[in-house]
Amino acid sequence: MSIEISQLSKRYGATLAVDSVSVNFYEDDQVVALIGPSGGGKSTLLRLLGGLESPDSGKVILDGSAVPAEEEALRQFRMGNGFLFQSFNLFPHLSAIENISLPLVKVHGWAENDATDRAKEIADRFGLVEHLEKSPGQLSGGQQQRIALARAVAHKPGLLFLDEPTSALDPEMKAEVLDLIEELRLSGQRIVLSTHEMGFAKRSSDKVLFLSGGRNLESGQSAAVFENPQSKELRDFLAKVMKW
Ligand SMILES: Nc1ncnc2c1ncn2[C@@H]1O[C@H](COP(=O)(O)OP(=O)(O)O)[C@@H](O)[C@H]1O
């Protein structure tokens, strides 16, 4: 994906959540991972890239076009992307299949039949067919997050944003969600994710960006960054998170 981020800043009160971040990603960077300590600015940067939040200053150029500022254009831009957050925010009163198909109808304007067909198709691919009539409360955390991921990609988003998609899950459930993300990657889906799964980031991302205190402290090819971190901050961070 081509993303040019220049001098991007976002403040919440006294906190500079994203502090003059500049970095470029290119066409053959299909998967970009944001890593760094809690509070480092990962979620804020993801929201800025996805148009869920407006910057105070700086700009983002995605595939040659600036992320729009005007409301209607921004709405269109958001609709073209997919989002998945840490906690499974499924609608509790809807069945799993409705959680996938209703947004296609209500947000994307699909016919109901097409939406249902698409929901079944993606559920089949994600191994979720037997759970489609259940409500979120009847599903495990891993199953809920797989439904949420199915919903995030049902409309075939150009870019998929994942914000710590596995951090609320038990280990074996983490693995089943990471397997699906890997499958999406292999199918060519472009993904920007924040994660604490360093093994996954190292293996499955093309580029990595280390954010701490809202700043880009280090970025580059994932293999190189993980094998040969340049900054003391990143060396300390990796030593801490990879210790156990
Ligand atoms: N909506 C918000 N209101 C106030 N402060 C926020 C808000 N969102 C994030 N922050 C602050 O911005 C900083 C960066 O947060 P965040 O982007 O969530 O980091 P990360 O995702 O890396 O943990 C933190 O200090 C956080 O408390």
Ligand SMILES: [Mg+2]
């Ligand atoms: Mg976060």
